């Protein structure tokens with residue numbers, strides 16, 4: 001029932017070599033250097049029950065298997081399961097636990113994750129949201145709440161708060177709670193949570209891993225055989241499997257992960273420094289800046305700072321909207337992690353499903369602006385922001 005693993009053994013050390021070659025081996029039948037898209041729903045059997053390992057594409061598909069092998073290697077994981085979206089991977093993880101479980105979640109997460117937990121899975125589990133960057137508070141909450149799962153995003157979306165993964169997993173292990181780390185903002189290039197003790201790493205493939213804003217997908221990487229088998233069976237039973245074409249796009253996109261991430265980070269550092277000096281900016285949040293409250297922790301557990309920046313514009317929502325609508329290099333859109341620069345208003349767009357009072361209690365105010373800095377030329381990026389500020393003045 002589990003997908004056949006490729007017989008090719010790899011010993012690659014570098015992330016670019018893994019991204020290009022693991023799952024990227026030439027087609028055995030034709031020698032094609034790029035893998036075929038196995039655009040098929042089913043597989044022929046010679047006699048009932050006798051097949052080559054694949055039966056039906058909801059269950060498994062050779063293009064998806066290649067992507068899973070590649071992504072597992074990038075997160076130093078034994079297993080990877082690719083799903084139709086980041087949220088469908090989260091949905092499967094919710095089904096991993098028995099009904100009535102306690103789940104402790106960071107207080108700043110993607111708006112869709114918050115919506116999934118508070119409007120869908122609140123009927124199945126009990127959720128508590130806390131600031132997981134506050135380890136004392138976390139320790140006390142773990143003691144009182146006794147969670148079966150601790151769910152963290154680090155850095156968080158959109159406030160870019162950093163949680164100490166090693167400290168959290170150490171606390172979680174003492175009470176036998178599973179730790180899930182949503183690593184979407186860093187990609188496997190800059191952070192590997194399994195190496196820091198996490199049980200499951202989650203990614204929205206829609207973002208940096210694919211990198212070209214042309215596909216939606218999700219993935220979970222883990223080492224535990226039993227949990228992997230359960231998640232695989234859940235995916236087969238519930239059905240959120242990624243299409244072969246989307247898997248192929250991600251397999252193609254991920255090959256350039258290293259050069260894209262390096263350029264995202266280089267540009268983001270320039271943008272963060274520029275914003276920090278700008279008179280119309282109240283505060284900039286970027287883990288690579290010394291002013292970030294967890295800059296030292298960021299340097300310790302991440303190998304880079306990625307391309308996401310948030311900042312508070314001086315002024316009201318009208319001023320923010322004027323700024324957001326007048327940019328040309330930055331497109332006003334939800335999502336992140338593509339080669340092109342994106343900008344958005346979390347309060348109105350990606351985090352609108354969080355009630356205003358909850359949003360504001362964690363500092364997610366209407367004048368917060370989120371940037372996904374692309375890999376365009378830095379002079380055009382900075383000139384665009386400058387023109388936007390002038391238009392909003």
Ligand code: P1T
Pocket residue numbers: 085086087088110112113153157182184185203204205206216217218334335336350
């Ligand atoms: O969009 P989807 O592939 O289902 O992934 C959901 C998701 C999960 N985790 C994080 C940290 C995310 O940022 C997302 C999706 N986020 C956006 C669409 C956004 O603009 O923030």
